[in-house]
């Protein structure tokens with residue numbers, strides 16, 4: 001008699017972004033098997049939690065063995081409790097316990113940028129490395145760190161590294177932070193200065209790609225700010241490699257990364273000034289979803 005094939009468990013990952021909620025069924029290798037997309041919930045805490053539940057229920061079946069959430073939030077270390085979230089009305093919410101009780105499955109939760117970092121480390125541009133830094137350049141600048149073969153699970157606000165203490169005011173109230181100097185929003189500001197009030201970072205990248213010197217210079221300037229921050233962080237913990245992703249990071253590519261490499265190597269101490277690699281992320285917009293899936297597998301395996 002042939003024993004029936006045992007189906008490998010899969011998990012549900014949820015990547016809760018500023019504009020959309022992306023949920024998916026993910027296997028252990030980080031492949032996304034099924035996907036469910038909805039506009040990002042707004043309004044009340046109750047409405048957000050109901051939308052998250054609906055996304056899980058849309059994908060839930062007998063093979064699903066765990067659930068993982070990537071949330072743009074500051075989480076309490078140890079408990080995973082949401083202390084406060086960016087762009088979502090979630091303050092002091094124990095989503096982990098709530099989801100465990102509701103679905104009767106192991107549940108994991110991680111900051112969304114850290115989840116994306118986990119994905120790039122396990123399945124993307126950081127495979128096989130023990131120390132890495134990931135920076136996501138989107139509307140703001142987020143990131144994550146892998147240190148000594150483990151995702152660093154504490155405070156990682158790399159977007160708020162000071163690059164120019166007399167610079168533009170940051171979203172956090174500080175000045176000249178990486179977030180206002182190297183994000184898509186910085187691209188928007190540069191585009192408006194060059195091409196008028198309707199211009200944005202997308203146009204800036206388009207113009208630079210077609211050879212416009214002013215646009216290329218503006219993006220190189222953004223790249224130098226990025227490189228200064230990277231050089232400082234490299235001198236703190238010597239990540240190898242530095243991975244740059246996010247919507248703006250992916251669109252601008254070498255238009256900012258070439259200048260970032262030059263500046264970072266100039267600032268980095270030996271031997272990182274020679275060995276430092278700054279590379280594009282590989283998983284694109286799926287990184288957050290894949291990472292949330294990997295967080296779910298960690299919960300299933302009892303790693304956390």
Ligand SMILES: [Zn+2]
Nearest residue numbers: 160170172177
């Ligand atoms: Zn800041």
